[in-house]
Amino acid sequence: MEQLKVIQVRKRKQTKEPVRQPDTYDKVVEKAFWFVVGFSIALMLCCLTFGQTLYI
Incomplete structure (x- = not known):
């Protein structure tokens, strides 16, 4: 039977890098x-709604 080699695993040292604050x-x-995203969605909904009412 072959012997298994034991590998030592060392823990990494924690780096004390400060987390960048926004x-x-x-x-x-x-x-x-988020304003642009919300405005685009609202504009699309208005175009769909008023476009449907114009063609009825």
């Missing part, structure tokens, strides 16, 4: 993004 620019970009 700054005000990131928050403004996120708000603008």
Whole structure:
């Protein structure tokens, strides 16, 4: 029977890298993004609704 080799696994040392906090620019970009997404969806729904009423 063959013997199995034992491999030692060392734990990585924890790096004390600070987690980057979102700054005000990131928050403004996120708000603008969601505004554009919401506005696009609302515009599409309005176009569908009013387009249907014009062709009835």
